Amino acid sequence: MSTDQLEDTMRLSLTSRPRQVPSSVGIVHLGIGAFHRAHQAVYTEDAGDGWGICGITQRSAAVVDQLAPQDGLYSVLERGPEGVSARIIGSVREVLTGDATADRIADPEVRVVSLTVTEKGYRHDPATGRLRLDDPEICLDITGREPRTVIGRLVRGLARRDAPVTILCCDNLTSNGATLRGLVEEYAERAGVKITCDTAFPATMVDRIVPATTAEDLDEAERLLGVRDQGVVVTEPFTQWVIEDSFAAGRPAWEKAGAIFTEDVAPYELMKLRLLNGTHSMLAYLGARFEYVSDAVGVLGDALRLYMDEDATPTLTVPTGFDLEEYKASLLTRFANPALKHRTAQIAMDGSQKLPQRLLGVVRDRLAAGAEPRWAALAVAAWMRHVWTAKNLDDPLADHLRMAVSRAVRPSEVVDALLSITEVFGPDLRESAVFRDLLVEHLAWLTSGASPY
Incomplete structure (x- = not known):
């Protein structure tokens, strides 16, 4: 042409x-x-x-x-x-x-x-x-x-x-x-x-x-x-x-x-990273059994909204005049667009590089506020399941991640092995008993089939 x-x-x-x-x-x-x-x-x-x-x-x-x-x-x-x-x-x-x-x-x-x-x-x-x-x-x-x-x-x-x-x-x-x-x-x-x-x-x-x-x-x-x-x-x-x-x-x-x-992009950047991108990653790992995002969001919409409302929103500074509730509702509408055929596998790529920007900042801010980042931890646990079970892990740290979980048998061992990777979690999150306990609980649910997600 x-x-x-x-x-x-x-x-x-x-x-x-x-x-x-x-x-x-x-x-x-x-x-x-x-x-x-x-x-x-x-x-x-x-x-x-x-x-x-x-x-x-x-x-x-x-x-x-x-x-x-x-x-x-x-x-x-x-x-x-x-x-x-x-x-x-x-x-x-x-x-x-x-x-x-x-x-x-x-x-x-x-x-x-x-x-x-x-x-x-x-x-x-x-x-x-x-x-x-x-x-x-x-x-x-x-x-x-x-x-x-x-x-x-x-x-x-x-x-x-x-x-x-x-x-x-x-x-x-x-x-x-x-x-x-x-x-x-x-x-x-x-x-x-x-x-x-x-x-x-x-x-x-x-x-x-x-x-x-x-x-x-x-x-x-x-x-x-x-x-x-x-x-x-x-x-x-x-x-x-x-x-x-x-x-x-x-x-x-x-x-x-x-x-x-x-003059200040930071509030917009944080909203996008933690609401759109964080929710996208949660959707990809939690809904890995679905090929397309539009199918997964129909089942996982409630969990996504709980993450946005209870974990991400309290960590944000909203620009004057910005309608945050309308924005969150619009994200679910955009994800549900069946014409896009957006594959969950595309979003799941490179998780070790994406989680620190999208989800771990939410975790840190909620822990600092004395709160349990329950829904953000669920998304991270779903990524850990992905690392533990994926046949083809598409990630620049794939070899390191596979080696870390290669001898793990129980969810607690997977959590401890992956939390030790400081390139992803830093030294601080490894020391958080609250975060670790949430991850172990969620990963046990996800791998046993008992989780409603």
């Missing part, structure tokens, strides 16, 4: 062609996966002020193979209760592999570097927010090879710049801007690299459900658009982006596309 093909074959409606096709690149995006293409790239196009994106894949080259022959064009298939629609996005102007990262970041015409590389892509310790200096890939990068990690490539590119630039983390990390700044500075110090350009690391919160694309989705997009698109992404109608308004070298007018700019 090239630009010429669009002109020749798409005479259907305005949504069948991009709203703009920028002529230059002002944004380099690391992690040009489905989420970025369904979220930030759409906002950038809808801002309408000509900012083009160079998308760089840090892992598989499949997205390059999909989008490069299409001049970076792709379609967004939006599935909601009222039906499905498709539109073409033209904001992505280049699609490259990771080897090009440093050179593209060094380009003075680039003014924003954004990232969606998932939690594990940062190779950090989720419990402390620090760089994992024992990570073999980080060690190889620091000791002199051409960088292959995201942080290594980012630092290499920044070290080649003189012009100011903004680094915009759009992943689910607590205080993601400050966390990324700390990782960059720690890596640069360890590697003996100097960064002299002015940089800004704003905090952000992103929200949109983007399940994996299926062959059926490709067929439906072709039916709606009249042309075959190999780069289709699927999403829901809901979208939200909250951004700290602190940029070093200008930015697109994302507010024209609906983004919220604020």
Whole structure:
């Protein structure tokens, strides 16, 4: 699907062609996966002020193979209760592999570097927010090879710049801007690299459900658009982006596309991490027997709401004018959308990296308040069951986790073995008798079949 093909074959409606096709690149995006293409790239196009994106894949080259022959064009298939629609996005102007990262970041015409590389892509310790200096890939990068990690490539590119630039983390990390700044500075110090350009690391919160694309989705997009698109992404109608308004070298007018700019992202970030993401993880592990989220939420809705109301909500500071009750109700409605076909297995991936951001902060805050985090502990126990019983554990700490539970026979042994993994739980939660007892109780229920969940 090239630009010429669009002109020749798409005479259907305005949504069948991009709203703009920028002529230059002002944004380099690391992690040009489905989420970025369904979220930030759409906002950038809808801002309408000509900012083009160079998308760089840090892992598989499949997205390059999909989008490069299409001049970076792709379609967004939006599935909601009222039906499905498709539109073409033209904001992505280049699609490259990771080897090009440093050179593209060094380009003075680039003014924003954004990232969606998932939690594990940062190779950090989720419990402390620090760089994992024992990570073999980080060690190889620091000791002199051409960088292959995201942080290594980012630092290499920044070290080649003189012009100011903004680094915009759009992943689910607590205080993601400050966390990324700390990782960059720690890596640069360890590697003996100097960064002299002015940089800004704003905090952000992103929200949109983007399940994996299926062959059926490709067929439906072709039916709606009249042309075959190999780069289709699927999403829901809901979208939200909250951004700290602190940029070093200008930015697109994302507010024209609906983004919220604020001086303090933290309350929005915490709500999203603990309500949407925390509930999503609870749903995935507790409802692992269901293939799709929409099926699981019908059975587990009461437990999810109890987690949100009794454990997560007391730990939040709600922004003025924000309707928290409506937001919580909307989450269950979004999860129940059967058209998305969001697989629980997709959410269950990388649990060791996700739990500290999504659930363990709730646990710590409830314990500090003298309360029992009963429902958050149920979600963590369900993850422990997943680690103990899953045949194919998709997690960057998979070998470590499997080894920890390999000799465990009883739920109490599983709990003690996993609580000892400080990369996930830190040293503090291991010492909490209240938390441990809840985990043992819940895991015993879950593995005996006596639990109503």
